[in-house]
Amino acid sequence: MKKALIINTHHPYESSPGRLNAAVAAAMERSLLEKGWQVKTTRVADGFQAGEEADKHLWADVVILQGPVNWMVFPWSFKKYPDEV
Numbered sequence: 496m497k498k499a500l501i502i503n504t505h506h507p508y509e510s511s512p513g514r515l516n517a518a519v520a521a522a523m524e525r526s527l528l529e530k531g532w533q534v535k536t537t538r539v540a541d542g543f544q545a546g547e548e549a550d551k552h553l554w555a556d557v558v559i560l561q562g563p564v565n566w567m568v569f570p571w572s573f574k575k576y577p578d579e580v
Contacts (some may be wrong), residue, residue: 496531496532496533496535497531497532497556497557498532498533498534498535498554498555498556498557498559499527499532499533499534499535499555499556499558499559500535500536500537500549500551500554500557500558500559501513501523501524501527501534501535501536501537501559501561501572501575502536502537502539502558502559502560502561502562502573503516503517503519503520503536503537503538503539503561503562504539504560504561504562504563504569504570504572504573505517505540505561505562505563505570506539506540506570506571506572506573507509507537507540509567511563513540515521516562516563517519517538518563519561520536520561523559523561533575535551535554535555537551537574539570539576540572543544543576543578543579543580545580548576548579548580549580551563552580559575
């Protein structure tokens with residue numbers, strides 16, 4: 496069975512709570528589950544434990560990054576993620 500890790504990289508702020516990014520990540524998860532994949536998810540804005548995230552990366556066959564592109568770069572909170580994981 497194939498395994499996917501979906502990482503929602505959106506960093507919410509007052510005028511952008513992240514509903515679109517959450518909906519896209521949820522649609523990806525549903526689609527993969529319907530196709531028989533195992534799926535784990537991470538929402539960076541909710542916080543994470545570096546060791547658990549490293550284990551998810553080792554577990555996954557595919558890692559999908561979902562997030563907005565703010566001025567052609569990912570949000571700062573996601574830039575911190577790979578440094579810690």
